[in-house]
Amino acid sequence: MSPNLSLAQMNIVLGDRLANLEKAASFARKSAERGSRMLLLPELWSSGYDLEHAAEHALANQEVLESVRDLAIELRLAIGGSLLLEGAGGIYNTFVLIGADGSELGRYHKVHLFRLMAEQRYLQPGAEPRCAGTPFGKAGMAVCYDLRFPELFRRYALEGAEIMLLPAEWPAQRRAHWDVLLQARAIENQAFVAGVNAVGRAGAETFGGGSAVISPWGEILAAAGDEEALIHAEIDPDAVRAARERIPVFTDRRPDLY
Numbered sequence: 001m002s003p004n005l006s007l008a009q010m011n012i013v014l015g016d017r018l019a020n021l022e023k024a025a026s027f028a029r030k031s032a033e034r035g036s037r038m039l040l041l042p043e044l045w046s047s048g049y050d051l052e053h054a055a056e057h058a059l060a061n062q063e064v065l066e067s068v069r070d071l072a073i074e075l076r077l078a079i080g081g082s083l084l085l086e087g088a089g090g091i092y093n094t095f096v097l098i099g100a101d102g103s104e105l106g107r108y109h110k111v112h113l114f115r116l117m118a119e120q121r122y123l124q125p126g127a128e129p130r131c132a133g134t135p136f137g138k139a140g141m142a143v144c145y146d147l148r149f150p151e152l153f154r155r156y157a158l159e160g161a162e163i164m165l166l167p168a169e170w171p172a173q174r175r176a177h178w179d180v181l182l183q184a185r186a187i188e189n190q191a192f193v194a195g196v197n198a199v200g201r202a203g204a205e206t207f208g209g210g211s212a213v214i215s216p217w218g219e220i221l222a223a224a225g226d227e228e229a230l231i232h233a234e235i236d237p238d239a240v241r242a243a244r245e246r247i248p249v250f251t252d253r254r255p256d257l258y
Helices: 017-033 051-075 144-148 150-158 172-189 237-246
Strands: 005-009 038-040 078-087 090-098 104-109 130-134 137-141 163-167 192-196 199-202 205-208 212-214 220-223 229-233
Touching (some): 017 229, 051 078, 144 172
Parallel strands (some): 137 163
Antiparallel strands (some): 078 090
16 A cells, blocks of 8 residues: 555644645645545644634635535545634634545534643633544544543544544643653554644744654554644554454553543
């Protein structure tokens, strides 16, 4: 097999939806040229953490989503990432995954809001984990800070998820945590983990890059540095089944004790 998943590590232009959409479209075209079946974009890729204007972005992002849908159909490429979107009761940090035919494969509202970026002041927390059907099988959907909560990923694994998808804007000062936690979530759940981060500076924060695809054995299949980049990896669902058969963690669990 050839690489079939691409991650676009973007330097997001704060508050500039058109510039960010143009950049995302360029990454999408390059991914399609490589033969990828899916492209992941970072957290809040269309606006960055411009939360003071969250309502304006949430309204405009409906058109951004339509542009992404058109692009997915044109390129026959699934495209996903999180955006500010309006939902029941307010505005959410929402991970939307659009299929190569333009259909919506999954929509997940970020469950764990990150206080250090003041998300709780502007956004509503999601209330339900979500899995999506993807070209690589069942995928657990998560966003950035969710990575620190292993319970969410274990739930996805128990539901049969074979890959965990994670758009993020993870700060550079905690980059070491990002690297370790991506591998931990993959190893403990015997699943692929694809985490796509942002780079560059926005306000007081510098984002650390390090986007990576991790195998069910914890191997780093593809990784980016701390600059804007497009990386690619091969996702083979058979590797998940092989890992779970080799070390039957889920059979050997003792939920009666914990």
